[in-house]
Amino acid sequence: MKTLSGFFAVLLAASGSPSLASDLTGNWAVKEALGDGTVRATYLNLKQEGAHITGAIRATQFYYRIVESTGGPDGFTLTGSMMDGNSERHVKYEGKLVGEELHLAGQRRPDAPVVEMTAHRVPAGEGAYPERRPLPALHKVADNALARTPPMGWNSWNKFAGRVDDAAVRGMADAMAANGMKDAGYVYVNIDDTWQGEREKNGNITTNKKFPDMKALADYVHSKGLKIGIYSSPGPNTCAGYEGSYGHEEQDAKTYAEWGIDYLKYDWCGARNLYKDEEMQAVYQIMGEALLKVGRPILYSLCQYGRAEVWKWGPEVGGNTSRTTGDIRDTWESMSKIGFAQDALAPYAAPGHWNDPDMLEIGNGGMNDDEYRTQMSLWSILAAPLLAGNDLRGMSPVILEILTNREVIAVNQDKAGKQGRRVAQSGEQEVWARPLADGGHAIGMFNRSAAPATVSVKSGELGLKASPKKGRDLWTHRDVTFNGAEYSVTVPSHGVVMLRVAE
Ligand code: GLA
Numbered sequence: 001m002k003t004l005s006g007f008f009a010v011l012l013a014a015s016g017s018p019s020l021a022s023d024l025t026g027n028w029a030v031k032e033a034l035g036d037g038t039v040r041a042t043y044l045n046l047k048q049e050g051a052h053i054t055g056a057i058r059a060t061q062f063y064y065r066i067v068e069s070t071g072g073p074d075g076f077t078l079t080g081s082m083m084d085g086n087s088e089r090h091v092k093y094e095g096k097l098v099g100e101e102l103h104l105a106g107q108r109r110p111d112a113p114v115v116e117m118t119a120h121r122v123p124a125g126e127g128a129y130p131e132r133r134p135l136p137a138l139h140k141v142a143d144n145a146l147a148r149t150p151p152m153g154w155n156s157w158n159k160f161a162g163r164v165d166d167a168a169v170r171g172m173a174d175a176m177a178a179n180g181m182k183d184a185g186y187v188y189v190n191i192d193d194t195w196q197g198e199r200e201k202n203g204n205i206t207t208n209k210k211f212p213d214m215k216a217l218a219d220y221v222h223s224k225g226l227k228i229g230i231y232s233s234p235g236p237n238t239c240a241g242y243e244g245s246y247g248h249e250e251q252d253a254k255t256y257a258e259w260g261i262d263y264l265k266y267d268w269c270g271a272r273n274l275y276k277d278e279e280m281q282a283v284y285q286i287m288g289e290a291l292l293k294v295g296r297p298i299l300y301s302l303c304q305y306g307r308a309e310v311w312k313w314g315p316e317v318g319g320n321t322s323r324t325t326g327d328i329r330d331t332w333e334s335m336s337k338i339g340f341a342q343d344a345l346a347p348y349a350a351p352g353h354w355n356d357p358d359m360l361e362i363g364n365g366g367m368n369d370d371e372y373r374t375q376m377s378l379w380s381i382l383a384a385p386l387l388a389g390n391d392l393r394g395m396s397p398v399i400l401e402i403l404t405n406r407e408v409i410a411v412n413q414d415k416a417g418k419q420g421r422r423v424a425q426s427g428e429q430e431v432w433a434r435p436l437a438d439g440g441h442a443i444g445m446f447n448r449s450a451a452p453a454t455v456s457v458k459s460g461e462l463g464l465k466a467s468p469k470k471g472r473d474l475w476t477h478r479d480v481t482f483n484g485a486e487y488s489v490t491v492p493s494h495g496v497v498m499l500r501v502a503e
Contacts, residue, residue, distance in 0.1 A: 024048040024073055028102050028119035029127060036162075037209035038197060040241055043127035044078075044093070044102070044119060053078060056129070057091060059108070060241025061233075063129050063273040064091050073097035084272035095119075130236050130246060132274045135282035141289055141318035146299045148351045149413040151263070151321065151385045153188025153229070154181075155359050158330065158389030162194040162240060165210035166217055169228075175392035177224040184404040185413060188263050188299075189221050190229030190387065196242040205243060205252055218260035229263030229299070230256060234283045235270025244270045249290045257294035264291065268304035277308040281317060288318030301356070301385075311348035311355055321356040321385050328358035330366030332494055336448060339378040340422075340430065349383050349419035356385050363390030363399035370495035372402050373475060374446060377498045380412035381420035381434045381444045407474040408498060411442040420444070423461040429491070431457045439503035443471070447491035455497065456488040468501040 030042040043058040046066075053069035057080045064080025071077060075096045082089040095104040102119040154172050156164035173189050176182050195214075197206035207214050214230075221228040232252060233244035245252045245266075256264060266287055268280070275283050284302055291298045299320045304310060306324040314322035324345055325338045338357050345355045360379065362372040379386060388403055395403075411434060420434030420442065428449035434442040441462050445455040459467040459482070467485040472478075475498055480487070482501075489497045 024053060024076065024097060024102070026121050027124050027126060029122040030104065030117040030119045032117075035209075036194070038242065041127055042106075042117070042119075043122075044104075045128070048072060056080070056083075057093070058127055058129055059091065059106075061235065061237040061239055061244075061270040061272075062089070062091070064089075082273075084276075087272070129273065133247065135275070135279055136285060136289075138282055138285065138316070140316050141285060142292060143315075143352055144292060144297060144300065144318060144320070146297055146352070147320040147354065149415065149417065150354045150383050151188055151299060151301075151387070152186045152409075152413075153190055153227070153263075153387050154186065154392060155188075155190040155192055155229070155265075155387045155389055157192035158328070158359055158361055159364060159391050161192075164191060164194060166212060169217060170220055172392050173221045173224045173226050176226060179392065179395070179400060180404050181388070181392065181400075182224075182226060184406055185409055186386070186388065186403075188227050188229050188387070190231070190263055190265065192231045192265065193238045193240040193267070194242055195230065196232075196238070199243060199248070203248055203251055205245075205248065205255055208242075214259045214261075222260060227262035228260065229265065229301075230259075230261045231265045231267065233267045233269045233271060234287060235268070235272065235274065237270035239267055239269040245287065246270065246274075249286045250293065253287065253290035253294045253298070256298060257296040261296075261298060263299040263301065265301040265303050268307075280304055280308045280310070281313045284314075284317040284319065292318060303356075311345050314348075315350075315353040320352060321354045323356045323358060325357055328361060330361040330364040332367055332371050335361060335367065335371065335375050336494070339375065339382070340446075340448070342382050342384075342419075343422045346382075346419040346421045349417065351415075351417035354383055354385060355419065357382060359385075359387040359389040360403075361389055362402055363388070363395055368494070369398050369402065370492045372399070374494060374496045376402050376405065376408055377444050377474075377496045378432070378446070380408050380498075381432050381442055383412065383414075383417060383419040383434070386412055405474065407472070407477065407500065411436070411474070411498075411500065414442075424457065429453055429455045431455065431461065433457075433462050435463075436500070441501050442474075443499040443501065445489060445491055445497040445499070447493060447495055450493050452490055452492050454488055455491045456486055457499075459485045462501070464501070464503065471499040471501040474498040474500055 024046045025048045028044040032040045046055040057064045067081040068079040078093045080091040093106045197208040218228045235244045236246040301321045302319040303323045310322040414436045416437035423433045424431040430446045432444040447453045
């Protein structure tokens with residue numbers, strides 16, 4: 001990896017002659033045309049005062065105040081500190097004025113690669129960060145009557161990230177309708193970040209080249225008997241730097257309804273530069289209200305990484321799901337750390353409002369089948385949304401079987417809507433249980449260790465009136481017999497045995 005000081009040395013060597021440079025003061029932009037027809041701009045609004053450079057830097061969703069600088073037009077360094085007050089995030093640039101151009105090397109984080117770029121002067125005010133708008137007084141947003149059981153479907157982010165396009169979404173809808181997932185209960189086909197284009201003069205949001213006609217795409221997904229979801233941010237920018245809904249909430253909600261959208265994931269990201277965590281409830285209330293006004297049921301999915309105890313106020317803003325964690329990755333460490341940390345949030349889940357420990361990674365290749373069975377089982381016991389995050393076209397039979405295990409899905413979709421809890425733990429072996437509408441329980445016997453282990457459950461731990469005689473193993477689809485008040489079984493490393501027992 002190139003270091004910043006290495007780049008700086010090259011710049012100085014290349015310059016050779018004394019500087020012709022004038023002042024750095026001005027509004028500078030680096031503009032990169034993306035393949036989807038949008039432009040990613042980084043703005044440096046600089047003011048040179050003697051040996052100091054002050055100002056601000058705006059890069060995708062991030063907004064930084066310049067807190068340190070050295071040098072001047074012949075060679076300078078800038079350090080920007082994020083303006084959200086909650087984060088230690090810094091950005092560093094080195095650069096030099098070369099004729100009318102600003103040659104830059106920037107680093108988003110100390111461990112990020114150095115990116116070289118060229119900035120040009122743009123008119124004052126272009127790219128200026130919007131003003132903070134006043135927030136509404138808090139009140140309860142009416143229930144939209146959706147998500148009486150946890151939402152099930154697919155989301156593009158885990159597998160496709162910025163590569164999602166119209167063809168991929170149609171492909172997922174085709175696959176979901178044909179491969180048994182739809183029959184098993186999967187409904188939503190959700191487009192995550194990077195579908196957005198610019199705003200029209202009247203402020204209407206457009207799609208970028210990857211999505212030539214969102215209404216036609218929604219019609220297509222609906223024609224398969226499925227529903228379609230979309231993604232935005234309460235901030236000016238999304239996490240990937242695309243257009244957010246800030247100041248356009250009602251207008252965007254109307255556009256979504258006109259397109260036929262059924263689900264909105266609303267991701268904090270760019271809002272961090274304008275509002276504090278304590279203000280999230282009011283910020284999320286704005287879109288919750290806006291969605292209710294458009295005359296189309298749109299499931300409202302809050303994504304703010306579990307900050308500000310969202311589980312306590314998510315239902316107040318009309319939220320149907322609340323993300324409780326940072327982003328999941330397709331590794332055992334990430335998935336198990338998130339999944340097994342959800343115990344204390346159980347009291348906050350209920351029909352219409354679910355805790356969301358992030359999407360499924362099942363089938364993405366970073367975990368083995370036992371680990372994927374663990375995610376499916378644990379997420380079902382947690383009454384979590386089941387949003388597949390893999391490529392549904394051409395899955396292996398094992399992965400499809402994990403995603404469509406109806407006995408496990410029946411636990412996830414249980415009408416009582418009670419989130420399960422950890423009922424026993426011994427070292428790396430854990431037993432979780434979820435009370436079900438029929439008076440029975442779903443039981444997850446998990447082994448988090450690197451070797452197979454015996455896991456036991458005692459009926460007393462389940463809060464049942466009597467010891468169960470029989471249970472059903474939801475992965476082998478066989479009945480099992482209980483030996484008195486205890487059931488013991490060998491569980492593979494990182495695996496699970498999931499049972500259902502009657503009252
Ligand atoms: C955040 C969210 C992810 C995904 C990306 C998209 O990181 O937590 O789930 O939506 O943004 O940019």
